Structure formats: C-alpha cells, structure tokens
Amino acid sequence: MRNGRITMGDVARAAGVSPMTVSNAYRYPERVQDATRRRILEVAADLGYVPNLAAGSLAAGQSRVIGGAIPSMRNSSFYRYILGMQHAVAEAGYKLVLMLAEGIEQERQAVQTLVGLRVEGIVLVGNEHHSDTASLLSKTATPVVESWALEDAMDMCVGYDTAEATRAMVRLHASHGRRRIALIVYEGAVSRRFKMRIPAYEQQMRALGLTPDLVQHVQETDGFGAGPRALDALLQRAPDLDAVICPTDIIAAGAVFECGRRGIDVPGRIAVSGWGDYEIASEMTPGLTTIQPNAWEIGEAAIRMIVQRQRGRPPAEPATDTGFDILRRASA
Amino acid sequence: MRNGRITMGDVARAAGVSPMTVSNAYRYPERVQDATRRRILEVAADLGYVPNLAAGSLAAGQSRVIGGAIPSMRNSSFYRYILGMQHAVAEAGYKLVLMLAEGIEQERQAVQTLVGLRVEGIVLVGNEHHSDTASLLSKTATPVVESWALEDAMDMCVGYDTAEATRAMVRLHASHGRRRIALIVYEGAVSRRFKMRIPAYEQQMRALGLTPDLVQHVQETDGFGAGPRALDALLQRAPDLDAVICPTDIIAAGAVFECGRRGIDVPGRIAVSGWGDYEIASEMTPGLTTIQPNAWEIGEAAIRMIVQRQRGRPPAEPATDTGFDILRRASA
DNA sequence: TTTCCGGGTTCCACGGAAACG
DNA sequence: CCGTTTCCGTGGAACCCGGAA
Numbered sequence: 001m002r003n004g005r006i007t008m009g010d011v012a013r014a015a016g017v018s019p020m021t022v023s024n025a026y027r028y029p030e031r032v033q034d035a036t037r038r039r040i041l042e043v044a045a046d047l048g049y050v051p052n053l054a055a056g057s058l059a060a061g062q063s064r065v066i067g068g069a070i071p072s073m074r075n076s077s078f079y080r081y082i083l084g085m086q087h088a089v090a091e092a093g094y095k096l097v098l099m100l101a102e103g104i105e106q107e108r109q110a111v112q113t114l115v116g117l118r119v120e121g122i123v124l125v126g127n128e129h130h131s132d133t134a135s136l137l138s139k140t141a142t143p144v145v146e147s148w149a150l151e152d153a154m155d156m157c158v159g160y161d162t163a164e165a166t167r168a169m170v171r172l173h174a175s176h177g178r179r180r181i182a183l184i185v186y187e188g189a190v191s192r193r194f195k196m197r198i199p200a201y202e203q204q205m206r207a208l209g210l211t212p213d214l215v216q217h218v219q220e221t222d223g224f225g226a227g228p229r230a231l232d233a234l235l236q237r238a239p240d241l242d243a244v245i246c247p248t249d250i251i252a253a254g255a256v257f258e259c260g261r262r263g264i265d266v267p268g269r270i271a272v273s274g275w276g277d278y279e280i281a282s283e284m285t286p287g288l289t290t291i292q293p294n295a296w297e298i299g300e301a302a303i304r305m306i307v308q309r310q311r312g313r314p315p316a317e318p319a320t321d322t323g324f325d326i327l328r329r330a331s332a
Numbered sequence: 333m334r335n336g337r338i339t340m341g342d343v344a345r346a347a348g349v350s351p352m353t354v355s356n357a358y359r360y361p362e363r364v365q366d367a368t369r370r371r372i373l374e375v376a377a378d379l380g381y382v383p384n385l386a387a388g389s390l391a392a393g394q395s396r397v398i399g400g401a402i403p404s405m406r407n408s409s410f411y412r413y414i415l416g417m418q419h420a421v422a423e424a425g426y427k428l429v430l431m432l433a434e435g436i437e438q439e440r441q442a443v444q445t446l447v448g449l450r451v452e453g454i455v456l457v458g459n460e461h462h463s464d465t466a467s468l469l470s471k472t473a474t475p476v477v478e479s480w481a482l483e484d485a486m487d488m489c490v491g492y493d494t495a496e497a498t499r500a501m502v503r504l505h506a507s508h509g510r511r512r513i514a515l516i517v518y519e520g521a522v523s524r525r526f527k528m529r530i531p532a533y534e535q536q537m538r539a540l541g542l543t544p545d546l547v548q549h550v551q552e553t554d555g556f557g558a559g560p561r562a563l564d565a566l567l568q569r570a571p572d573l574d575a576v577i578c579p580t581d582i583i584a585a586g587a588v589f590e591c592g593r594r595g596i597d598v599p600g601r602i603a604v605s606g607w608g609d610y611e612i613a614s615e616m617t618p619g620l621t622t623i624q625p626n627a628w629e630i631g632e633a634a635i636r637m638i639v640q641r642q643r644g645r646p647p648a649e650p651a652t653d654t655g656f657d658i659l660r661r662a663s664a
Numbered sequence: 665t666t667t668c669c670g671g672g673t674t675c676c677a678c679g680g681a682a683a684c685g
Numbered sequence: 686c687c688g689t690t691t692c693c694g695t696g697g698a699a700c701c702c703g704g705a706a
Contacts, residue, residue: 139379
C-alpha cells in the first residue's frame, strides 16, 4: 500500500484470501464461492479498491475498452450517435472512452493516445484522416470503424449513401415544381465529407433537365450564422432562387430565420431543406424537411462491428449501410 | 514481438540501442542525443510503435490523463465547456478522455472506469452524485472537480452562482414592469442542479413585492418540446402571465416558437428569457435574452485546478467562481 | 498458492569525451 | 603533454499490479 494506493494484495490480506482469489472474484465470479466473493467485494469497497485496468490490460492483453475520436459534440444528431455507441458497448460488456478530435491533426493525436491505451478498437468519423493515422492503425492492426461514411474505408465503415440522399432531395424539390435549386456545402476541415454531394447534385439536376449552377460554400465554423450569409450570397447570384438544400439543419434554420427577417415566404417563395434531423428541425416554424440519418444505428453498428471482430467472427460485412429517410415537414 | 505487438525492446533492437534509451527518448528527450533520438523515433514510426500507456502508468505511477464524466453532449454550451477543457489539457501536456454519464448510476460506472484507468483527476458535472461515487473518490484520493456548481463540493468545484443569476433575471423582468413572472425548472435526474433556483426566485420576487406562485416543472428529456408544454400549463394557471424565465435556451426557444403559433407577441405580451447562451439564442427571431455562463472558462478552470493539485501547488481556492452575464436581446 | 511474466519506468552505475591543472 | 575531474549519454536491475498456469 505504498504511496497510498491500494492494491489487490492489500484487499487479499484484509479479506484473508490470496491475491489470486481476489482476481478471480472480479474476472470469473463463478470460480469463487459466493460468500467469499461477497466478502472480498465488501472489503474492496471498504478500502476504496478498484482493479487497476492498466495492470489488467497489461497482464491479460485486452482492455475491454473501445475508443472514439469524435470531431464535434455540438449537435443532437451526434448525441444520438453517441447514445447508440453507448448502448452497444454496455450490451457487450465493454467501455467507451471518447476523445475530442476537431480536424485531422487532433484526430491523429487522439488516435495515438487511444492506441497507447491499447483500446481494442477505434471509431472514427468520416473518411478524411491524417496519413499517419491510417498507417499507424494498420501497423498496429487496431480494428477501426469509420462511421458516417461508406467509401474508401481503411478497415470497416458504417454510414449511409450521402450521394443518394442528395439526389433524393433534389428530386423532392423538383417534384414540387422547383427549378432553381441550390446546394450549400461546407468548406474547411470537413469539406471532403460534404464535397461528394456536389457531383450527385449536378448529376441529378442534369438528369431532370435543370441547371446545376447554384453550389454555395460556407465555413463550417459558422454555426447558425452561416445560413443567412449563404442565403444572401445565393440571392445575389440568382434572384429567382426557389429551393435551397442545406448541409445541416443548423444552416437551414439560419436560412429560414433570415427569410423571416426579409419577408420571404418559406416555402411559398423559397423551399428550404435541412440535413440531419436535429432537434430544432421539428420544433421551429415552419418545421424543416430534412434527411434523417439513423444516427443511433450508426453508433450501434460501429461498436458491434468492432466487438464481432474481437470475438473472431467472420469479419462480417466490412461496410454497413444504415440507410436514411427524408422527413417531410412544412419547409419544403 | 509475440502476438504481433511491437514493444519498446523491438524498437531498441531495430535502432541498435538499449530499451532504456528508447524510453528516455520518449519521456526525457533532452537526455538523449538528438541524432539518436531522431533515429529511434524514425524506427518507431516505421514499425508502428506507440508506447503502451498502460505499462507506462503502471511503472511510473502517473498517467498524464484526466477523465471527464459528461452527462450530455447535446448542446453548444457544453461544447464550449469541453473545448475549454481541451485547451487546458493540451497546455499542460495532459490528455482528456471523456465518458458519457447520463444520471448518477452511469456516472458511478464512468467514475469506476476512470479510477480503474488511474487517471490523475476527474471532472464531474454538478454536485448530485451516487453516494458510492463520492466515497470511492475520497478513498482513492483522486482529485475531483465538480463543475457547473459552487456548493457542497466533495473536493474542488467551479461554476457560477445560479441563485444570484436567478435573482438578477427576476430583477431584469421586474425592471421592465413585469409582475406575473414565472420560473420553469427541470425535474428528473438533474433536478437538484435546477431546484436551487426556486428559493432564489421566491426570495427576489417577495423582495420586489411580487407573488412567487408561478413555478413550473418540466421533464429534462423533452428538449424543445418542453417549451410549448410548460407555456401551455402556465397560461392555464395564469392567463395574465407576462414573463417566463426558462431553465435553458432550448426551452425558451420552444416557448417562443409556441407563442408565434398562438399569435402571442414576444416580448410585447410575454417576455421570455433563456439560460445558457446556446447558439440558437442569438440566431432566432426574436433573439433570446439569456444567462451567459462562461462555459469555456468553466472547462478551463476545472482542468487547471486538477493540474495544479497534481503539481503540488497549494490547493489554491477549492472553489472557482467564473461568473455570468446577462445578455440582453429582444425577447425580454 | 506459487511463480513467472507482460511493457515500461525509476534509480543508479557505467564509460567515453571534453575541460582542467 | 598527460593524468584527472566533470559532464553527459547510455545501459542494468528491480519493480509497478494483476493474470495465467
């Protein structure tokens, strides 16, 4: 008990058993008599003992921990995603530790730490990473799931087809007679995740005989404020604009609020659609028509893929498509 | 290199030095010649080696990791809080790992895991915890900061005076001639954090000669939807309601949207104030008057308190008040 | 129950090179 | 000029806590 830390040996001594019995009491409860086990746990609680996961993982070669590097925790869609992961780890008897990773450099550091912790698997978001990240993960043979993406996976991935979602949204607007349909995308650190929407937009617009000339970029860091700015830019480029496909519900909400200030009727003059089914989408007026991405399922599937891999199951599908829905509300 | 894992010894062999030199190259770069060190790191990168933090923390008795048990990641106020923590850990050369802890039972498990990981400090939210959590932390002598709270701390705490903020908001409404001022509070898992606003409301109302009879409870899990419900309940109780103090901007936004639907003028007939300065507060119309809690500073201070404790500094103040501001916008 | 082992760190001893008398 | 002191980079041994046989 030097340096004040309680060890398994201390617990063993206090409970009058051998250290091995204490270890068994935790890892293989059925190997230890009920009464003995209860006494051990009681003594441990008394002493404030918690098994040292570091020592355990070192000795056993497994940590029962899965790590996630999450780029942003600012919206409710990601929140549902994290809840899905949490559900799946609890079910499998694992623990989930999260690290904040804004941008590929922070992600690289987070992955480095998680690998250092010898987690049994890592969940990333998107498929845009630092080159070191990929090489480190492959060299250490750490199971990785790239979530919210279905292409170019280094290992496994789970998400939905954003190109198809883009096309579906274009078709929805067109089916309501809209012809001057704009697409807003983010630029900056997360650009790649959004850029693939552009060719899908162009292709679908052309297929419908429309001109795909209204692609507008906004900064990802701008939050709500980007909505008004993007709308302003689009209206200057195309006063006859009649539909806007936004990259998130946040942008869409900002755009709708701006329309309110300018006296532009939504959806009368301009239809606005969001993306992500954030909480605000159902609560504001008009309600936002949006893409609903099954965030919870993405999180759950990401964890399950790692757990299955660890259990030696046939690597299953390396890619899981969780699909999406279009939620129709008043804004489009 | 059995079981495919690269160890420090493997790197040492490949670089033609002893394992000790590799260890030094990572932990005390200045002890190793520049050329040697560069060669070692190069070989390590080549092999995909990352020092095993578990082994390191076991041997060194310190992990350079701080853990956070976060109850919710669904709003932008918490997001800024996490960014503040991230900033402070980076500055101090620590790592931050987060675990989701919705409610005191999940928090207990998260704390158990973090203690098992032998993190050097733990950040919690609020001062409402499972009794096991407190006893475990005190018995293991793990530094703890309870953030977003200034009272009843088990160890250290950082936050602002919510009672004073409540009183200030009551005074603001009253100074605009409002007399039928309502207070909405959450009930459920986080209730304690909000309940202390009630006596502050009552006290300030009485001091102003007003009747503090309009306290309304809502479920914390309801998100935006709780706003309309609470407003409805209040209007039934008091048709002459003229001001509402909401527990979050989300509730406030929901209430304002509901007023819009009902044709109630905000702030003409009813003034609405929020709490937390979420992104939506500045972007919606009317903009929300709200309490701005310095979320970033709370996160930063929480980490700094732990780091200072670890560095053996005089325990500084056990409580840090980060203050708050009232942001005046159009809604009140 | 005992013993050994996992991967790394602390502490200290060692040895070569530069600086000094 | 050579022997000695000092400095600094490097390596050896014991040990951290818990798991498996």
